Each structure stands twice: as structure tokens, then as C-alpha cells.
Amino acid sequence: MxxxxxxxxxxxxxxxxxxxxxxxxxxxxxxxxxxxxxxxxxxxxxxxxxxxxxxxxxxxxxxxxxxxxxxxxxxxxxxxxxxxxxxxxxxxxxxxxxxxxxxxxxxxxxxxxxxxxxxxxxxxxxxxxxxQIPHCQEVHQRLLGAPLDNQVWQNIGHVIRRMHDKQVYHHDLNIHNILIDQHDKLWLIDFDKCGLKKGSDWKPGNLDRLQRSLLKEQSRAQQHYYFNDDNWQALTAGYLQPIAS
Incomplete structure (x- = not known):
């Protein structure tokens, strides 16, 4: 505090x-x-x-x-x-x-x-x-124009895991609330109605929310949307990586 x-x-x-x-x-x-x-x-x-x-x-x-x-x-x-x-x-x-x-x-x-x-x-x-985080855009915006390397997808999963390990629940974890800068560093934003939450039962559902937002944007994109199953597998692999102490 x-x-x-x-x-x-x-x-x-x-x-x-x-x-x-x-x-x-x-x-x-x-x-x-x-x-x-x-x-x-x-x-x-x-x-x-x-x-x-x-x-x-x-x-x-x-x-x-x-x-x-x-x-x-x-x-x-x-x-x-x-x-x-x-x-x-x-x-x-x-x-x-x-x-x-x-x-x-x-x-x-x-x-x-x-x-x-x-x-x-x-x-x-x-x-x-x-x-204001400089030289950033939503990951969503990046996916409208070009694919992300699977290492970046792993890094997204790893950042979310770090957040979850601190017991931070993101009420609206979607692809618009993850930013990427010119050096491919990732940032998390929009923590209204978020907070610390005990336990771990809620964490898979938080990830599911992110996946649903990706699939939703993919279905509504008028041009190609650079997201596929391999990308999600890479994100999941990054989430499951042990966090260095």
C-alpha cells in the first residue's frame, strides 16, 4: 500500500x-x-x-x-x-x-x-x-498487420504468469489490454475493477478470457488476423515456464 x-x-x-x-x-x-x-x-x-x-x-x-x-x-x-x-x-x-x-x-x-x-x-x-508507455500499440493492432514470433507469444504467457503469481486478477484480460513496444517488450494495462485474489482456481478462466478475445477479433477481422493454434500453444508454454526466484 x-x-x-x-x-x-x-x-x-x-x-x-x-x-x-x-x-x-x-x-x-x-x-x-x-x-x-x-x-x-x-x-x-x-x-x-x-x-x-x-x-x-x-x-x-x-x-x-x-x-x-x-x-x-x-x-x-x-x-x-x-x-x-x-x-x-x-x-x-x-x-x-x-x-x-x-x-x-x-x-x-x-x-x-x-x-x-x-x-x-x-x-x-x-x-x-x-x-503513457512510449512507442506502444495494442498487440491486437500488431496482429492486424503482421505475425508475431512465437517467442513473443511465449513472452506474453510468461508476463501473465508473473502477474498471476502475484495473485493479481485482471478483470478484463483481453488482447487490447496487452501492449507491445518497438523493442517487443510487453506491458499490461487497464486495471479498473481488478485486484488481488486468493487461490488459483480463477487463473485458467482468466487465460480463457484472453483466448476468447483473440478468437473474437480473428472472426471479426476484415483482413487477415495473424493468430493461430500454434501461437496459443506458444503462449501456454510461456505461461507454464517456471518463474525464476
Missing amino acids: IDLVPTRHGRNIVLYNLQACEEMGISPPAPDWLFTTYWTQRTHSVPGSGRGDAVMIDQPAPMVLRTYCRGGLIRHFSQRRFMFTTLESSRPFRELQLLHFMREAGLPVPMGLAGRVSRFGLAYEASILME
Whole structure:
């Protein structure tokens, strides 16, 4: 656990990971930085992909701002508001804590810099500001254009195994939430609704979710999608590799 520093600004509470901000070489973000509208009015940011409002920021540092949004049918009734119980149980608080835990464990995830909780009576809206991993794209995007070497598939399995060995459950483990950089290093992202989970019974199902996402993207691709059974076998082999102590 890391001590997140909360600062109140009217209805908004901003949570700071001061250690991560220092490591990034930036001052604690101004409250405006936690709002999408602040960045969309500037030329050094572009919309990101995925559900909800995500903005890729270049200056003053490479960052990503993501606004928390609901999925499923309930999004038609309340897309961005959640029931507030405690600050510690809010989505940005939990995700910032989990990202810090994973970074400390040596897992390839972005640093969480700050979070926002905006109170509206019994409800709240929220966002999170994170480090942007440079020169990355979704593995999904890479597979639309070219095959991956089976060694990379093994590395994907190995990274997931390292995450599982730390008992981190990824609620939405799909091929969009695994990034690959220009040196073929892999990164895991999007840890909303994720957390530490005891036992091992859930781990095969987590892998199955990833496989289903690959098959889904393969079936809907209008051009060739570079994924086959041999690739999945390589990923599984990487997952089963012993982790060096």
C-alpha cells in the first residue's frame, strides 16, 4: 500500500501518488488535469481508444487520462456515475494502489500518477491519470498487420504468469489490454475493477478470457488476423515456464 495524498477542491477530491510524480519528473498535477475537457482544448493531446473518455497527452509529460465509465446495460441509465461509499473503495483509489503494488513487484505496468473523485450526493464520477508507455500499440493492432514470433507469444504467457503469481486478477484480460513496444517488450494495462485474489482456481478462466478475445477479433477481422493454434500453444508454454526466484 502507498499513502495517496488526497486534496479537496470543492466537490472534487484529487488523489496524488507523489512518489510516481517525482519519478516522472513532474509536479503534482493540477486538478484541471484530471478532466478530459482540459486536454481536448489543447493541441498536444489526442483521443485514445477504448470505452469512455481516454486522452493521450504529450506535454508536459507523456500521460494518459482515462475517465471511468460503466459497461453493460446499466451504462444506458448512468454512464459515468457510481455509488459512493468510501474514498478507499472508489475506483481510482483502488487502481492507483494496485498499480503501485504491481510496479513494486516488478511487473510491466504504467505508473499511476493521480486520481479524481467528484462527489454528487450519494454518487461520484472519477478519472485516473497515468504514465503513457512510449512507442506502444495494442498487440491486437500488431496482429492486424503482421505475425508475431512465437517467442513473443511465449513472452506474453510468461508476463501473465508473473502477474498471476502475484495473485493479481485482471478483470478484463483481453488482447487490447496487452501492449507491445518497438523493442517487443510487453506491458499490461487497464486495471479498473481488478485486484488481488486468493487461490488459483480463477487463473485458467482468466487465460480463457484472453483466448476468447483473440478468437473474437480473428472472426471479426476484415483482413487477415495473424493468430493461430500454434501461437496459443506458444503462449501456454510461456505461461507454464517456471518463474525464476
